[in-house]
Amino acid sequence: GAVVSQHPSRVICKSGTSVKIECRSLDFQATTMFWYRQFPKQSLMLMATSNEGSKATYEQGVEKDKFLINHASLTLSTLTVTSAHPEDSSFYICSARGLADLYNEQFFGPGTRLTVL
Amino acid sequence: QQQVKQSPQSLIVQKGGISIINCAYENTAFDYFPWYQQFPGKGPALLIAIRPDVSEKKEGRFTISFNKSAKQFSLHIMDSQPGDSATYFCAASHWGKLQFGAGTQVVVTP
Numbered sequence: 001g002a003v004v005s006q007h008p009s010r011v012i013c014k015s016g017t018s019v020k021i022e023c024r025s026l027d028f029q030a031t032t033m034f035w036y037r038q039f040p041k042q043s044l045m046l047m048a049t050s051n052e053g054s055k056a057t058y059e060q061g062v063e064k065d066k067f068l069i070n071h072a073s074l075t076l077s078t079l080t081v082t083s084a085h086p087e088d089s090s091f092y093i094c095s096a097r098g099l100a101d102l103y104n105e106q107f108f109g110p111g112t113r114l115t116v117l
Numbered sequence: 118q119q120q121v122k123q124s125p126q127s128l129i130v131q132k133g134g135i136s137i138i139n140c141a142y143e144n145t146a147f148d149y150f151p152w153y154q155q156f157p158g159k160g161p162a163l164l165i166a167i168r169p170d171v172s173e174k175k176e177g178r179f180t181i182s183f184n185k186s187a188k189q190f191s192l193h194i195m196d197s198q199p200g201d202s203a204t205y206f207c208a209a210s211h212w213g214k215l216q217f218g219a220g221t222q223v224v225v226t227p
Contacts, residue, residue: 006160032213043206043217044161093160097213105151106215108160 002028004096006109013084014117021079021112023094029074030096034106035067038091050077084116120144121209123218131226136194138221140207143188147209147216152181152192155204155220164205165192197225 003026013019023033032051036044048064050056050071058064066088068080077096081088091113095106123140130136140150149168153161167174167181167190174181180193194201202225207218 004160034215043219044215045217046214049214091158095160105149105163105166106213108153108162111158111160113158 002026002096002098002107004030004094004107004109006092006094006112008112009110010113010115012115012117015085016083018080018082019084019114021081021092021094021114023077023079023096023109025075025096025098025107028096028098028107030077030098031074032097033071033077034095034097035069035077035079036093036095038093038111040091044093047079081114084114086116089114089116119219120216121207121218123207123221125221126219127222127224129224129226130197132197132199134197134225136197136201136223136225137191138205138207138223139189139191140209140218141187141189142209142216144209144211144216145188146211149210150181150183150190151208151210151215152179153206153208153217155206161206194223197223199225199227201225 005024007022035047038044047062048056048058056069071077093111095108151166152164154164155161165176165179178195183190204220206220208215
């Protein structure tokens with residue numbers, strides 16, 4: 001099956017710093033990638049949708065200047081959390097969908113645990 | 118505003134028993150209904166999915182039942198095993214965007 005990786009798997013940073021998370025589709029070309037955030041014991045909440053070569057579309061309530069998304073190639077999308085604060089601590093998960101996927105199936109990465117001190 | 122409502126919140130079932138999780142939705146534009154399994158600290162993994170033109174789909178021990186008129190769908194896990202202990206999420210998709218249910222934590226006791 002299709003494999004999606006994320007790097008790093010966990011990161012700890014100081015308040016006020018920026019953190020970049022990478023999402024890669026390893027064996028298929030991902031025309032669309034999605035970024036989710038999941039707080040403990042809660043569901044996945046979609047943050048943004050990115051299509052290769054175009055600007056990301058953010059969900060209501062998600063600050064686009066704080067969560068910068070770049071989808072520069074068909075296999076790589078990055079999420080940068082700028083000026084991170086403790087309330088940004090969460091589990092960030094990406095997913096990817098290929099062009100040929102007729103059933104809208106998304107393949108999820110393993111997630112990145114962000115802890116902001 | 119939860120567009121997909123999932124119940125129960127948690128479930129304890131004995132090994133060999135049946136786990137049943139229910140979901141309901143309002144938006145009739147949803148056209149793809151997947152179920153995901155998530156273990157602690159991991160990303161969700163697709164378990165089984167169904168489209169609204171099908172009323173039932175079975176893959177191994179997992180079955181989705183879909184009732185389009187009632188706007189409900191459910192996951193049945195037959196012969197539950199301790200390795201099935203995880204959190205299960207239903208979801209519904211429109212234009213490729215997934216809306217997730219709140220999740221059900223399933224514990225299978227030996």
